[in-house]
Amino acid sequence: MAGRFASGSLSARFGRPVVVLVLGLTLLFLTLPVVLTFVSSFATQWVGPLPSGPPTLTHWRDVIVGTGVGADVSVGSSLAYSAGLALAGVVINLVVGVPIAYAVARYDFVGRDWVNVFAILPLAPGIILGIAFLRSYPSISSSGIALVIGYSLLKAPYMVMAVQSSFQSMDLQQLEESARALGASWPRTFLTVIVPNAKAGIVAGSIISWTLAAAEFNFSYIVYSRGTPPLSIFLFNNITNASFLNASAAVSVFFLLIALVTISLQIVGNRGMIRRT
Known part of the structure; x- marks a missing residue:
């Protein structure tokens, strides 16, 4: 009895601090490379364990203006091109993925389990899909359409x-019946009742899909051949062929882009993507 009491007291006294310490160390371990990369993008040099020298914008200028690796392409043009491609991919995922998710969650039909499996599992790794595109669709394999x-x-x-x-967290049948009882058609019920109630998942899925698409390297590397490179290819060229400090600036641009897009999509989701009527 005394042993159990002592064990409970130790857990109460040290359990929470230990959990907080572990979480803090994990967060530090994950964020330290990002912070060091961002800081080093403004450093004059990196000699030793930490960047040093007075702050400079030279590396950012080389990347943004295009005076470094791949001087004929600036990060702005590559960023805009890649952002547009990723956004187009998200639109396709919304048009196709939302109805699939709804059908699987709402109805019980023949082959439902198979549809669910194929919908939530990637069809192929990026490098395999890229090779398949090159062999199956040679006329469009090097275009933006293939990337989208x-x-x-x-x-x-x-x-x-x-x-x-x-x-799955909603009572879809009750929502549908209530809306239909008030005279709403099925399309109106789906677009103005069902979809707005799922906006949290839609925003989360859009953020994840856009972020991963903008950073997709394997598929882009296989398919891309000419013209404005996707952002992942642009970053790869700067990282592999430029100095580490220039590479840090290129990677920092991507960090900022991801942060801005994530915040923007969260703001859109909080305000409501679809005005209820």
Whole structure:
């Protein structure tokens, strides 16, 4: 009895601090490389364990203006191109993935389990899908269309899983019956009642899909051949062929982009993506 009491006292006294310490160390371990990379992008040099020298914007200028590796392409053009491709892939995932997630969560039909499996599992790794595109569709394999289709296929499972979780937390049948009883058609019920109630999953799926698509390297590396490179290829060229400090600036640009897009999508989700009527 005394042993149990002592054990409970120790757990009460030290349990929470230990958990907080472990979480803090884990967070520090994960964020330290990001912070050091961002700080080093402004450093004059890196000699020793930490960057040093007075702050400078030279490395950011080389990357943004395009005076470094791949001087004919600036990070702005590559960023805009890649962001547009990723956004187009997200739109496809919304148009296709949301109805699939709804059907799997709402109805019990023949082959439902198989649809669920194929919807939430990637069809193939990026490098395999890229090779398949090159062999099957040589006329479009080097175009932006192939990149958009590839991004949507590779990231569709994340959209479906996120939206499906939202649908499964709702009483879909009751919502539908209530809306239909008030005279709403099925399309209006789906677009103005069902979808807005799943906006948390839709926003989460959009953030994940866009972020991973913008950073997709394997598929982009196989399919891309000419023209403005996707952001992942641009970063790869700067990281492998430029100085470490220039590479840090290129990676920092991507960090900022991801942060801005994530915050923007969260703001859109909080305000409501679809105005209820």
